[in-house]
Structures are given as structure tokens and as C-alpha cells.
Amino acid sequence: AxxxxxxxxxxxxxxxxxxxxxxxxxxxxxxxxFWYVQYPGQHxxxxxxxxxxxxxxxxxxxxxxxxxKSKFSFNLRKPSVQWSDTAEYFCAVKDSGGYQKVxxxxxxxxxxxP
Amino acid sequence: xxxxTQNPRYLITVTGKKLTVTCSQNMxxxxxxxxxxxxxLGLRQIYYSMNVEVTDKGDVPEGYKVSRKEKRNFPLILESxxxxxxxxxxxxxSSGEQGGYTFGSGTRLTVV
Numbered sequence: 630a631x632x633x634x635x636x637x638x639x640x641x642x643x644x645x646x647x648x649x650x651x652x653x654x655x656x657x658x659x660x661x662x663f664w665y666v667q668y669p670g671q672h673x674x675x676x677x678x679x680x681x682x683x684x685x686x687x688x689x690x691x692x693x694x695x696x697x698k699s700k701f702s703f704n705l706r707k708p709s710v711q712w713s714d715t716a717e718y719f720c721a722v723k724d725s726g727g728y729q730k731v732x733x734x735x736x737x738x739x740x741x742x743p
Numbered sequence: 744x745x746x747x748t749q750n751p752r753y754l755i756t757v758t759g760k761k762l763t764v765t766c767s768q769n770m771x772x773x774x775x776x777x778x779x780x781x782x783x784l785g786l787r788q789i790y791y792s793m794n795v796e797v798t799d800k801g802d803v804p805e806g807y808k809v810s811r812k813e814k815r816n817f818p819l820i821l822e823s824x825x826x827x828x829x830x831x832x833x834x835x836x837s838s839g840e841q842g843g844y845t846f847g848s849g850t851r852l853t854v855v
Binding site: 638663665671672673674675678719730731732733734735736 | 778783787835843
């Protein structure tokens with residue numbers, strides 16, 4: 630069974646600080662990886678996804694993530710956060726086959742202080 | 744506009760009173776899924792559907808039913824709701840293997 634671990638439950642940063650949120654997954658096969666963002670009171674939105682090819686993936690709003698297969702990791706990064714990045718971030722993994730089971734991590738709440 | 748529509752957005756009900764949360768997508772997606780979101784637990788999959796008349800259990804299916812009679816609709820049914828089903832529910836759909844999920848706006852259910 631696949632699983633996802635997000636070790637940081639709550640992160641507080643000042644504006645302009647750099648961000649890195651950890652995500653590790655456990656699965657024996659080939660995976661597809663995602664990061665979603667949930668702004669307060671809203672639904673989840675896709676930030677970026679990795680399916681194959683370049684392990685460095687760029688998403689919306691200046692976010693990027695790097696897939697490191699040997700470490701089973703898919704960490705999310707942003708060089709300089711803004712107050713508007715305050716949200717909860719979820720890492721997710723999917724079996725790359727036809728089966729659509731997507732497993733989510735427990736989320737990381739990011740609070741950016743102006 | 745491409746979207747997943749859930750109704751209602753908020754619902755307060757009493758234990759044992761059957762309810763249905765509707766979900767509809769206008770993107771002709773084959774894959775649909777229901778999740779519940781609880782503090783500290785993230786999102787847990789309740790049921791999913793790979794196509795019309797094809798549904799299967801996710802991680803937490805107990806107490807829930809689904810149906811997929813049409814491609815666009817995937818209602819979630821609680822035959823006899825209990826307080827432990829108080830949660831935030833999300834419906835999501837996907838175009839297939841290369842697609843991420845598009846989520847609905849959520850349904851906040853309270854069972855008293």
C-alpha cells in the first residue's frame with residue numbers, strides 16, 4: 630500500500646524567506662506525485678505534478694518541486710514566500726498505472742508573517 | 744467553466760437521517776472520487792469510480808455508499824449518518840492517468 634509522510638505540520642515564515650516542505654512516499658512501483666494547496670476556506674488546487682522526465686518540476690505561483698527517486702522524496706520549494714502563500718499544502722502520490730488511487734499526506738500548514 | 748459542483752455546501756443533520764451529497768462534473772472525466780478531510784488526518788479516500796457503473800472502496804468506506812449511473816454524477820449517500828461522520832467532504836474528478844484531480848468546493852457536514 631502506498632503512503633505519504635509530511636513531517637512538518639506547521640511552518641511559520643516571514644515574508645521573503647525561502648520555503649521547503651518535505652514529502653516522502655512509500656510505494657513499491659512507479660508513482661506520479663502531486664502538490665496541492667488549500668487556501669483558508671477553499672478547496673484544494675493543483676500546484677504541480679510529476680509524471681516522468683525532468684525531476685525538477687515547476688508549478689504555478691513560483692513553486693517548484695524536485696523528485697529524488699533514491700530518497701523517495703518530492704519536496705516543495707519556493708525561493709521567496711509572500712503573505713498570500715499562507716495556506717495548507719498537501720503532497721499526494723498516485724499509482725502510475727490505470728488505477729486512480731491517490732493517497733494524500735496529512736498536510737503542512739504554512740503561515741507567512743508580513 | 745470547467746468545474747466540479749457539490750451540493751450542499753453546508754449541512755447539519757441528525758443521527759440516522761439518510762442524506763445524499765451530490766457531485767457533478769462538466770469535464771467529461773472518467774475518474775471521480777470522494778474524500779473526507781479531518782484535522783490532522785489529511786484527506787482520506789472514501790470511494791472512487793473509474794467509469795460509469797464501476798465503483799470501488801477507498802480507505803474509509805464504512806457508512807457510505809456511492810453510485811455512478813451517469814458519467815457526470817457521483818453522489819455520496821449516508822444511509823444512517825452518525826456523529827463520527829461529521830467532516831468536510833470533497834468530490835474530485837480526473838481526466839485519467841496524466842491528470843491531477845479537480846476538486847469541488849467541499850461540503851461541511853455536521854451530524855448531531
